[in-house]
Amino acid sequence: MTSIKRNLSGATYMVSAAILAMIGWAVIKGLLFFGHPLPATMVMAVVAGGWIIASLVLHGRLDEVGRSTERFAWYWGGGGATALMLIWLVIYALAGAPFLDHVLQGRWTPLDLIALGALGLAAAQVMGFALVGVGWWLVRR
Amino acid sequence: MKNRLKVLRAERNWSQADLAGRLEVSRQSVNAIETGKYDPSLPLAFRISKLFGLPIEAIFEP
Numbered sequence: 001m002t003s004i005k006r007n008l009s010g011a012t013y014m015v016s017a018a019i020l021a022m023i024g025w026a027v028i029k030g031l032l033f034f035g036h037p038l039p040a041t042m043v044m045a046v047v048a049g050g051w052i053i054a055s056l057v058l059h060g061r062l063d064e065v066g067r068s069t070e071r072f073a074w075y076w077g078g079g080g081a082t083a084l085m086l087i088w089l090v091i092y093a094l095a096g097a098p099f100l101d102h103v104l105q106g107r108w109t110p111l112d113l114i115a116l117g118a119l120g121l122a123a124a125q126v127m128g129f130a131l132v133g134v135g136w137w138l139v140r141r
Numbered sequence: 142m143k144n145r146l147k148v149l150r151a152e153r154n155w156s157q158a159d160l161a162g163r164l165e166v167s168r169q170s171v172n173a174i175e176t177g178k179y180d181p182s183l184p185l186a187f188r189i190s191k192l193f194g195l196p197i198e199a200i201f202e203p
Contacts, residue, residue, distance in 0.1 A: 064182050
C-alpha cells in the first residue's frame with residue numbers, strides 16, 4: 001500500500017499558479033526582449049529546468065486528491081489551452097496575421113519565430129493548467 | 142459515492158483537520174471525500190476503514 005502524503009494548502013496552490021503564470025509571461029517578455037535564438041534558448045532552458053525541479057518537489061508533497069487535481073488540470077487545462085491556441089493560430093493566419101510586422105519590426109529570424117511559437121504554446125498550456133487547477137480546487141475544497 | 146465519514150468523525154469529536162492528520166491527507170481532501178466530491182482510492186479507503194475499525198462497505202456505499 002502506498003503512503004499518502006500531506007496535501008499542499010489552497011494558498012500554496014494559488015501562489016504556485018500565480019508564480020507559474022508570471023514565469024510564463026516573463027519568459028515571453030524575455031524572448032521578445034532578446035530577439036535572438038541563443039540567449040532566448042538559454043533563458044528557456046533555465047526556466048524549464050527550474051520548472052521541472054519545482055514540479056518534482058511540489059508533486060512529491062501532494063496527496064492523492066492533489067495528484068488527481070494535477071492530472072485533471074493538465075488534461076483539461078493544458079490540453080484545452082493547446083486546442084484553443086491551435087484554433088487561434090489558424091484564425092490568425094487566415095486573417096493575414098495582422099499587426100505581426102508591427103510587433104516584430106522585421107528583426108526576427110525564422111528560428112526566433114519558431115521559438116516564440118513553441119514558447120507561446122508552452123505558456124498557454126501552463127496558464128490553462130493553472131486556471132483549471134485553481135478552479136478544480138475552488139470547487140472541491 | 143455516499144459515505145458516513147462525517148457522522149463517524151462527529152461521533153469521535155474529531156474535526157476535519159484531526160481526521161486529515163490521522164489519515165495523512167489535507168483537510169481539503171477530507172472535506173472533498175465527506176461531501177462526495179471526490180471518491181478515495183482503494184488504499185485510502187482501507188486506511189479510513191482501519192482508522193474507524195469498520196469494513197469499507199459500512200462506511201462507503203455506491
